Amino acid sequence: MPNGSGELRSRRFLDVGAAGGRCSVLVGGSLVVELGPSWTPRRIEFEGPEPPQTKKVVSDPHFPFAGFLPWVKHAPQGLWQGTRVRETGPAAFLRPPWVRWRGGFLEVFAEWDGPAQTELRVDGRKVENGRVEWAEPLLWPRAMQRVAVELVVDGKVSDRDVVTLAQRRLEARGTQLRLNGEPLGVRGLLHWGYFPDLVGPDPEPERLRTELRGMQERGFNLLKCCLFVPPRRFLDVCDEEGMLVWMEYPVWAQPLRDPRMLPVFEKMFQHDAGHPCVVIRTFTCENDHVEPALARKLYERVKELDPGALAADNSGWVGTAHVGDFWDEHAYLHNAQWPYYLERMQRVFAGLPEKPFLLGETMVVDADTESSATAMAIRRYQAESLLHAFPDAGYVICGARDALQTPLGVQFRNGRWKDAPEEWNWQRTLAARAAAGELPDPALRQNPAAGVLPGHREMPADVEVCERLDLENLRAGARVLHVASPRPGSWKVLESTFWSPVPVLDVDGAPGRVLRERLFFDLFRGFGLAAPPPGCVRVLAGVRDFHDRSGQPREFGLVYAARVGRGRLLVSALDPAFEATRWVHAALCQEFLLSDAELPELELEEPVRSWFVNGPWTVTGASVPGGRAVVVTGTPADNRGASVFQGWAEFRATVTVPADWRGPALLRAHSIGDGWELYVDEVLQCAHGNRGGTWDSGRDVPLTAELAGVVPGRAQQWLVRVKDHRGGGGMVGPLYLTEGDPEAGLLF
Incomplete structure (x- = not known):
């Protein structure tokens, strides 16, 4: 060079x-x-x-x-x-220099080696004791400049680098972020540095510039560099384009405890400190293993280098950061949970110091070419609901580009955008509308882009609606709509998705349109149906989940139709509390139960005996509504949010197992919480999941355990201590005793 x-x-x-x-x-x-x-x-x-x-x-x-x-x-x-x-x-920089302006001086950070007569200069002006008098620069992002930092020996330039000089300040004032004194609403996009066609996250500058401008056209003003460190030219382009950057350093699934990590962090801090675009820094992500003293050292050092930016040690959930300038949450939730999560956070923040609220990862929706409009509607509903509840809040949508395994991006893997800029117009005006109080109170779980229901529908008189299946009646020729729930005699339901997967529909006409527009809004309750053998039912509505623990896509149903003996059956896990669900049920019953529509044959066996522990439960905890509530085993939607809390809560009930219960008390538990413990008459019976940290490792993994302390026929006190960090709620269930194999059959 x-x-x-x-x-x-x-x-x-x-x-x-x-x-x-x-x-x-x-x-x-x-x-x-x-x-x-x-x-x-x-x-x-x-x-x-x-x-x-x-x-x-x-x-x-x-x-x-x-x-x-x-x-x-x-x-x-x-x-x-x-x-x-x-x-x-003879004189040379040992690493790239950088500069900052402070109090009338330009401060130069440079490490170099050379003869004693070497002079350090900036644009020809000699630097003494690391600084030189300098007029205050104009504020970034409206303006920035480049200056030449030189090493001069005997009047000749020995080494030279051109660096960014800009002035900006991001600060927290109460719940509000202010950039250069002006309110800032963060509308971010999360990026893992994933460029499938490159060997590392180092795109050519013009390619990156085009991508950043595409983000800005869609209303994004911040790029979260999640767990990677971009090269200098990447940050140079962000500087030039006025794109804010949240730098999350690449410590993932590793403890942040070893003091030997400090020099590596120092190099990363020095690498990005001269870039005005970097306005937020976090040192690790969703990390339960952070040494507080080390976190404090990192925080103090980065604030010393860049006092005009914000920092926190751990991007994850409220209460997990040991030091920080803002509250951070990673809310991966579907719409049947979202409004109750926001109510939870209002209760949580009532007892905490005022800080800005940033959702550092959120609004994750899988979408293919046919469902991008649905994904857009979900993200819009969640963003507008968030800012209606917290007008100063910011968010970072996950994510920028589809990954190999999951289509969660706003771009396909090749970088092509899934939606045109005009489809994002709602986001461009979102912060201003929130600040002006112009966001309407969001209707509960309603799609803002959905059309009106096409007229009124009554359930056909020839259709029997039941919560518990009567197999003999069905086989004899009944037309049955079965609304599944966690109760004996019901089709098995499970909560097994924690954001919105890709919809799979096999319904045409008006019912198909209503399902397409509303499936993840008022229709969706949070439960899915247990899957029968392939070919035994027609899946009228379902989802394809790309986040199953197996690592493979998995489909599960929300509405099935089949012939059972001489009868016809429609099974639904949709939320019966909403008019749209009742309309869909009536339309599908008319089309598939009262017609000759071709349906596969399904064999259903009588279930083994089960006994459900559905409550009512008295739940207490610091962030439970009012500190105390009465709930039943069910989804947050079933309990209107009363079972959604932060941290730990206690669920208590008096439980009497039937006196004629045969065999061991075999408990089957699913989606009780991120971690939990069951006590019967104050004696621990079983425990499950991550009880010592924030991860939700036990939520969608069922547990089968024999309860030694249960005595049939005796009233006993059950206490379930439940931890909920991610906002999915506690005691979702199902929770029941069974006399047989809980994996066998389709019915509880």
Whole structure:
């Protein structure tokens, strides 16, 4: 890289931008240095006419700063930012310098090596004791400039770098963010640095510029660099385009406890501190293993380097950060949970100091080419509901690009946008409407883009509506609508999705349109139907879930139709509390139960005996509505949010198992909480899930356990201690005793 001082070119360096693993640098076959893995640049001096060579880069599975890209099967490969030979005079920068303005002076952060007479200059002006008098720059993002930082020896430039100079300040005032004194509503987009066609997150500047402008056209003003460190030219483009950046450093699924991590963080801080676009920093993500003293050191250091930005140690959930300037939540929820989550947060914040509220990851919706309009409607409903409840709140939509396994992006994997800019017009005006109090009170779980129901429908008189299936009656020729719930004799239901998957519909005409517009709004309750053997039912409405623990897409139904003996059956897990559900039920019954529509044959067996522990439960806890509520086992929608809380709550009930119960008290429990413990008469019977942290590892994993302390026929006191961090609610269920194999059959 020429520097304009030919006669002073006496030193040579190899610049390595980043390393996706460990590698060796050799000159003339001799080892010069071992380096990597790393996210930040390294400058290595060498001698001789031949350029250095690098041996094969070997990945390091123990690298604590690997980030999230390995989890989406696209870890950075090799020296993914390339290498460059840099020639300098006798004085040379050992790493890229950067500058900041403070109180009438330009402060220069530079590490260099050279003879004693070396001078440090900025745009030709000599720097004394690390600073030089300088007029206050104009405020970014409206303005910025580039300045030349030079090392000068005997009047000649020995080394030179051009860096960004800009002035900006993001601060928290109560619940509000202010950028340069003006209110800021964060409308962010989460990016993992996932570029499927590249070996690392280093797109060409013009490609990135086009992508950023596409984001801005759709109303996004912040890019969250989630668990990766972008290269300098990436941040340069963000500076130039006025795109705010939330830098989340790449500590994922690793403890943040080791003091030896401090030098690595220092390099990352120095790497991005000179970029005005970086206005928020978090040091790790959803991490239950953070050493508070280390978190405090990192916070104090980054605030020292960049006092005009915000920081927190842990982006995850309220109560998990040890130090920070704002409250952060990762709300991965569907619309049957969303309004009750917002009510929960209002109760939680009533007892906490005022800080800005940012949803650092949220509004996740899977969408293919046919369901992008549905995804847009869900995100709009959640964003508008959020800002109606918290007008100063900000959010970061997950995510930018579809991953290999999941279509959760607002772009396809190739970078093509799923929706045109005009489809995002609602977001462009959202913060202003919220600040002006112009957002209407959102109707409960209603799609703002849905049409009106096409007329009124009554349930046909020839259709029997039941909550408990009478198999003999059905086989004899009855036409039955069965509304499934966690109760004996019902089709089995489970809560097994925590955001909105891709809808799968096999209904035409007006019922198909209503299902398409409303499936994840007023129709969706939160339960799905247990799946029968393939080909035994017609799936009229269902979902394809890409986030199953198996790692494979899984389909489960919301509405089934089938022939059972001489009868015809429609099974539904939709929410019967809404008029739209009743309309859909009536329309589908008319089309599939009272017609000759072709349906597959289904064999149903009598279920084994089960006994449900449905309450009522008295629930108490700090963030329970009023501190105390009475609920039944069911979804947040069933309990109108009374079972949604933050942290731990206690569910109590007097339970009498039938005196004629045969065999062991075999408990089957599903979706009780993120973690939970069951006591009978004050004796611990079983425990499940993550009880010591914030992860929801036990929520959608069923538990079968024998309860030694249960005595049939005796009234006993049951206490279930339940933890809920992610907002899915407690005691969702089902929760029941069974005399047989809980995995067998389709009916409770």
